[in-house]
Amino acid sequence: MSADAPVILVPYGDDPLRHLATLLLERHKDRLPDLSQQVVLLPHTSAVPRFRRILREQAALKDFSALLPPFTGTLTAWATRYADGDKHRLSTTAHEILLLGLLHDYPQWRREHGDWPLADSLLELFDDLALHECRLPDDPDDLMRKVIASRGADMDDFSPFSDEAQLVHTLWSAWRERLRADNLQDQALQFTDSLARSLDQLAIDTKIYLAGFVDFSNVELNWIKTLMGRRRLTLLLHGTSGNDMEYSAKRLIDETGVKSSSAESHDAYADFLDRVFATDDGNLRQRAQKQAAFSSTSPAHGHLVLHQAADAESEARAIDLQVRRWFTQGHRDIGIVTNDRKLARRVRALLERARIGLVDAGGWTLSTTSAATALARWLECVEQNFAHEPLLDLLKSPFLQLDVGYPDFDRLVSLFEQTVIRSNNITSGLEHYRHGLERAKTDWRDELADASGALAQLLDRLESAASPLIPLTTARLRALPEFLEALHKSLENLGLSAGLENDAAGRELLNVLDEMRAAARHGTLRLAWAGFHQWLRRGMEQRRFHPPMQGRGVELMGFAESRLYRFDALIVAGAVREHLPGQIGVPPYFNDNIRTELGLPSLARRHATLFQDFRRLLEAAPRVLVSLRREHEGERLVPSPWVERIRAFHELAYGASLSDPELEWLVQQADAVIVMRDAPLPAPVAPPAARLPASMLPAAFTATDYQRLINCPYQFFAARGLGLAPEEEVREEIEKVDYGIHVHRILQAFHSGVPGLPGPWREKLDDATRPEAEAMLRQISQKVFARDLRRRFLARGWLYRWEKCIPAYLDWELKRAAHWQAEATEVKKERVYQEGGTQITLIGRIDRLDHGKDGYGIIDYKTGSVPTRDQVLQGESIQLPFYALLLEQENIAQATFLALEDEDVKEKTTLDGESLALLRAAVRERLMLLKRRLDAGAPLPAWGDMETCRICEMEGLCRREMWAEPKSSAS
Numbered sequence: 001m002s003a004d005a006p007v008i009l010v011p012y013g014d015d016p017l018r019h020l021a022t023l024l025l026e027r028h029k030d031r032l033p034d035l036s037q038q039v040v041l042l043p044h045t046s047a048v049p050r051f052r053r054i055l056r057e058q059a060a061l062k063d064f065s066a067l068l069p070p071f072t073g074t075l076t077a078w079a080t081r082y083a084d085g086d087k088h089r090l091s092t093t094a095h096e097i098l099l100l101g102l103l104h105d106y107p108q109w110r111r112e113h114g115d116w117p118l119a120d121s122l123l124e125l126f127d128d129l130a131l132h133e134c135r136l137p138d139d140p141d142d143l144m145r146k147v148i149a150s151r152g153a154d155m156d157d158f159s160p161f162s163d164e165a166q167l168v169h170t171l172w173s174a175w176r177e178r179l180r181a182d183n184l185q186d187q188a189l190q191f192t193d194s195l196a197r198s199l200d201q202l203a204i205d206t207k208i209y210l211a212g213f214v215d216f217s218n219v220e221l222n223w224i225k226t227l228m229g230r231r232r233l234t235l236l237l238h239g240t241s242g243n244d245m246e247y248s249a250k251r252l253i254d255e256t257g258v259k260s261s262s263a264e265s266h267d268a269y270a271d272f273l274d275r276v277f278a279t280d281d282g283n284l285r286q287r288a289q290k291q292a293a294f295s296s297t298s299p300a301h302g303h304l305v306l307h308q309a310a311d312a313e314s315e316a317r318a319i320d321l322q323v324r325r326w327f328t329q330g331h332r333d334i335g336i337v338t339n340d341r342k343l344a345r346r347v348r349a350l351l352e353r354a355r356i357g358l359v360d361a362g363g364w365t366l367s368t369t370s371a372a373t374a375l376a377r378w379l380e381c382v383e384q385n386f387a388h389e390p391l392l393d394l395l396k397s398p399f400l401q402l403d404v405g406y407p408d409f410d411r412l413v414s415l416f417e418q419t420v421i422r423s424n425n426i427t428s429g430l431e432h433y434r435h436g437l438e439r440a441k442t443d444w445r446d447e448l449a450d451a452s453g454a455l456a457q458l459l460d461r462l463e464s465a466a467s468p469l470i471p472l473t474t475a476r477l478r479a480l481p482e483f484l485e486a487l488h489k490s491l492e493n494l495g496l497s498a499g500l501e502n503d504a505a506g507r508e509l510l511n512v513l514d515e516m517r518a519a520a521r522h523g524t525l526r527l528a529w530a531g532f533h534q535w536l537r538r539g540m541e542q543r544r545f546h547p548p549m550q551g552r553g554v555e556l557m558g559f560a561e562s563r564l565y566r567f568d569a570l571i572v573a574g575a576v577r578e579h580l581p582g583q584i585g586v587p588p589y590f591n592d593n594i595r596t597e598l599g600l601p602s603l604a605r606r607h608a609t610l611f612q613d614f615r616r617l618l619e620a621a622p623r624v625l626v627s628l629r630r631e632h633e634g635e636r637l638v639p640s641p642w643v644e645r646i647r648a649f650h651e652l653a654y655g656a657s658l659s660d661p662e663l664e665w666l667v668q669q670a671d672a673v674i675v676m677r678d679a680p681l682p683a684p685v686a687p688p689a690a691r692l693p694a695s696m697l698p699a700a701f702t703a704t705d706y707q708r709l710i711n712c713p714y715q716f717f718a719a720r721g722l723g724l725a726p727e728e729e730v731r732e733e734i735e736k737v738d739y740g741i742h743v744h745r746i747l748q749a750f751h752s753g754v755p756g757l758p759g760p761w762r763e764k765l766d767d768a769t770r771p772e773a774e775a776m777l778r779q780i781s782q783k784v785f786a787r788d789l790r791r792r793f794l795a796r797g798w799l800y801r802w803e804k805c806i807p808a809y810l811d812w813e814l815k816r817a818a819h820w821q822a823e824a825t826e827v828k829k830e831r832v833y834q835e836g837g838t839q840i841t842l843i844g845r846i847d848r849l850d851h852g853k854d855g856y857g858i859i860d861y862k863t864g865s866v867p868t869r870d871q872v873l874q875g876e877s878i879q880l881p882f883y884a885l886l887l888e889q890e891n892i893a894q895a896t897f898l899a900l901e902d903e904d905v906k907e908k909t910t911l912d913g914e915s916l917a918l919l920r921a922a923v924r925e926r927l928m929l930l931k932r933r934l935d936a937g938a939p940l941p942a943w944g945d946m947e948t949c950r951i952c953e954m955e956g957l958c959r960r961e962m963w964a965e966p967k968s969s970a971s
Contacts, residue, residue: 005261012619038070047564079194094519130188131217211236212564268299288652320350331568340574361557367540371506399499406454419444465494480520559613570621575628580640689939700841714942820850829886855891881923
């Protein structure tokens, strides 16, 4: 390889960055350690850290512990140094707005293609025209003749393509004139102008080095040729030029018109791959025969594996297993390259579950970051009348910085959720939240003693922050600056802007909004709220947030991002035709012939660029796995033609496949685990038995607390002690739990009275007064269900169900009234028990307390399942005896569940006075024993009772399934 050659070809199996570092240090050895005058240009920023590391390592071998490094970055970033400061640069967003204004006179095209897709395709075309120095004919008729001729049509015939040519020519001319008149430059024009200016301003002792590029526009190519003529630029290309499929490298060498120098390489595996794709050297069978004659054993074995999985999940699992196999072999610099982002997300999830860190070079769409989610939730609040789900998400966002005079904002949000939203089942509306807060001040007096004022202020702040935006949501067309200024003011008032400033993705989001505000000033576009919100989402979806790349470790990337990377091991994933090469997108204007005639990149040229990336990856690591799948949702998938060519060539040459039988077997084993044999085995998992400090014990025990202690002590520990019991859901539609709440409230109003509702019934209930009593019950029912009837479709069905039950309830009440009188409903009770040094406070609410000649009767309404008599007598269901313990009265003659079923009301699991007294004493004795043990810090074990575990919400915490002995499996 000649060190002075202007074009250097680096074999695929070699590292261009190492060649570049060696070249720099050799050419400029007289200036070391100062390389600051030199310029290194790479195709993407992810390669920059890796090059700097390699340059430092090679400089250290020459006894230079430190360097003044060259400028290292992308060609686009470097060119901006030479931009004309007298011209204003248009951002991508300003591009779109300006062009949409020009499209106003083409409603038919806008309707046919859609505003944004049409703008995107035209802007791509305009950029191509500028970067490839294409000139459209001055006369649109000349352009139309070219378009029609390229499609084989006759000019005398009516042609639908005339509109296409007219549109493109008119908009292109208007676009250029608008930029000239306003002294503006779009990105393509600025880049073109900057490269031209750099030729005159480049320092005399500066040399430029380009590495890793696979294609150039005409503007770039002319710039390169000019600098090569001045001996100021060196181009390092990756690959060979002797293969017809190596179109990119060959074209670039031919275009530069200079001789290239190739680094020497003699590698049997590289020769094998060259023969696979050497379409100018006979057909596939002939080439395979030559390969077999050249080498009796396959050079691909040990280097390349082709794995075809059954489906997407099997492919992701295969990748996960293979990465972990390589990890156990000591390989750490692992790459996963794919254009299938859905597969990439699944692989990422599997590897993170295995605690294998992974960096995604493709980054994330900005709209998927938590910062953008916070903004989206705020806009949903504005649009959906502060629906509870987006509101709670917003309030819990770390980006929200609202000062409402309360020291613990997280606790304040928790109180708001629990006492206002969930306890009142409020789904939306600031006025409803305020009403719920007033009710909560009574029902949750102690909890809200120091927080009610802050909650009221919180609601006021939310209303104030939304006030600039709410009028715009229903307004007709408005100018973009009006929307953006209102959004800016809203985010400032909300405290969201300050929070976003402290996060990398948040700052990127604010930059996008600032860019949009600046861009809006360049156009006269007017939109309704829906159009503005779509434009805003589009801005978030088009921008990507890129985490810093390491250049080492497990890294996930696309084909373009993989340029200039080398790995210990590599996986090329998703190798089906849909993704490799995939659909090569071109604008909907002009076919390939006319694009070629105009000087625009052809499909063949784009195809060659994709192939060169694939070919390079096959030698980017000593071991490569190419994965694909057979089908997707029952549809057969076509393998990538490039992968299929390798498979067929290898089978023709050696009569064997390139699969990995061990990997195929592992993927089929549901319990396959990749382990490091020298690592210690994990300790067996035992059922947990936690201890709860006395300070974390409940101040008072409810029937639910006691039931949890009986069902599973660990469930009590997690749910009550740690406070991990799931929150009650806010229900958009009425459900059975709401039905039960409504029935309880109806019967409370009927027997005891509820403010704001009809009732109570004060007459004697008999056959004569029954119609009036039934009418009152129906009237109360209508009132209780009224709010749900207005908002919830299913409410009428639940009301109908209850109204069918009313006659049966009155029948039962008539019989009950012969021996019992209702004394109170919804009776809140608290009672303290003490034995020696053990004290326990019990609290609860009894649905109904009756009085009869033999004493008191306890009734618990049930609209759902009812515990059996055996469960109650055996102490497994403690609700009835627990309520008996709440009463100071000892003469409790009866306790029963009243089952309110469809058209049927009857008492179930009724306990008489004697059996209740015995059960009450036994339950009390057990409860005091449990409290003594809790006070002493006794462990709270998880029992693993299958019936309890089946409906337990804490299964993810106790990990019940991990206790069982693993099933024996083949080694």
